[in-house]
Amino acid sequence: MTKVQYLDNLKSALASAGIDNPSLYEYYAEMLEDRIEDGMSEEEAVADMESVEKAVEAARLDMPVTTLVYDKIKDSHEKATQKGHGVLWIILAIIGFPVWLPLLASLFVIILSMYIALWAVIFSIYAVELSLGVSALGCMFLPFIGFFQHIPFVTVIGSIGCGLLLGGITILLWKPIIALSIAAIQLFKIPIRGIKKLFVR
Amino acid sequence: MDAQFRRGILDACILAVLERGESYGYQLVKDVNSFIDITESTLYPILKRLEAANMLTVNSKEHNGRLRKYYQITDAGRERITELLKEWEEIIKVYQYITKERSEDND
Numbered sequence: 001m002t003k004v005q006y007l008d009n010l011k012s013a014l015a016s017a018g019i020d021n022p023s024l025y026e027y028y029a030e031m032l033e034d035r036i037e038d039g040m041s042e043e044e045a046v047a048d049m050e051s052v053e054k055a056v057e058a059a060r061l062d063m064p065v066t067t068l069v070y071d072k073i074k075d076s077h078e079k080a081t082q083k084g085h086g087v088l089w090i091i092l093a094i095i096g097f098p099v100w101l102p103l104l105a106s107l108f109v110i111i112l113s114m115y116i117a118l119w120a121v122i123f124s125i126y127a128v129e130l131s132l133g134v135s136a137l138g139c140m141f142l143p144f145i146g147f148f149q150h151i152p153f154v155t156v157i158g159s160i161g162c163g164l165l166l167g168g169i170t171i172l173l174w175k176p177i178i179a180l181s182i183a184a185i186q187l188f189k190i191p192i193r194g195i196k197k198l199f200v201r
Numbered sequence: 202m203d204a205q206f207r208r209g210i211l212d213a214c215i216l217a218v219l220e221r222g223e224s225y226g227y228q229l230v231k232d233v234n235s236f237i238d239i240t241e242s243t244l245y246p247i248l249k250r251l252e253a254a255n256m257l258t259v260n261s262k263e264h265n266g267r268l269r270k271y272y273q274i275t276d277a278g279r280e281r282i283t284e285l286l287k288e289w290e291e292i293i294k295v296y297q298y299i300t301k302e303r304s305e306d307n308d
Contacts, residue, residue: 027270028241031226034227034269
């Protein structure tokens with residue numbers, strides 16, 4: 001296969017997969033050019049590259065789950081139509097409606113609940129941080145009002161001390177909280193990627 | 202190797218290669234391939250992710266009559282390498298503890 005054939009195949013495969021990403025195409029074209037410049041012949045360079053199918057499969061994993069599910073259904077219908085079973089496919093889809101709809105609905109509910117759980121975790125983490133910060137400010141500044149209300153001096157100093165302590169904890173926790181949020185998002189991506197693979201292959 | 206674990210290692214490898222100096226896609230694949238397997242399709246999302254996280258910057262430069270993208274590490278990227286090395290120190294400690302425990306159990 002020549003360089004032009006490989007790139008043409010890639011372009012049409014990306015277009016038929018619904019991937020509109022010129023930078024991805026340029027990336028593969030650049031990889032191919034660099035191989036040739038490195039001393040490989042066009043054929044050797046193409047053979048050394050990943051197959052167009054693998055390149056498209058990897059790119060599709062970055063697409064939303066809904067698009068992948070829709071494409072899978074559309075692809076299945078097109079294949080059945082090409083074999084002359086288009087009507088049978090529709091009949092089976094209608095008959096199988098009580099089975100596939102709850103399955104599909106439960107899949108979306110699972111993803112949605114995971115998404116809600118993820119943001120609930122992140123929100124609660126930041127809520128803890130915010131409450132610590134507000135408490136610190138409260139403890140540090142409210143006693144100054146107390147000066148005018150004859151609050152004992154020891155209580156005022158104690159309150160400022162607590163405020164400084166809470167403020168310190170708030171600052172110390174800031175970086176771990178960001179790291180924890182990133183880790184939670186990364187963790188969320190693992191099952192989502194697994195689900196996506198079901199619809200890409 | 203676990204996919205998430207592998208992704209973290211690849212991030213570190215790419216940033217470490219870029220710490221030596223700017224590089225381009227194919228050179229990165231060749232450099233990283235000398236110690237861990239990586240393909241074009243694996244590298245692309247990693248570069249995009251690192252760019253989105255401001256750990257590297259991209260510049261297109263003319264090279265032999267065409268444009269080639271060059272990747273440069275940023276300060277955030279260098280910080281990430283430091284963080285990853287610290288994490289690795291902890292992993293090595295856990296590894297040493299587990300292997301020690303296992304060898305003691307076997308004895």
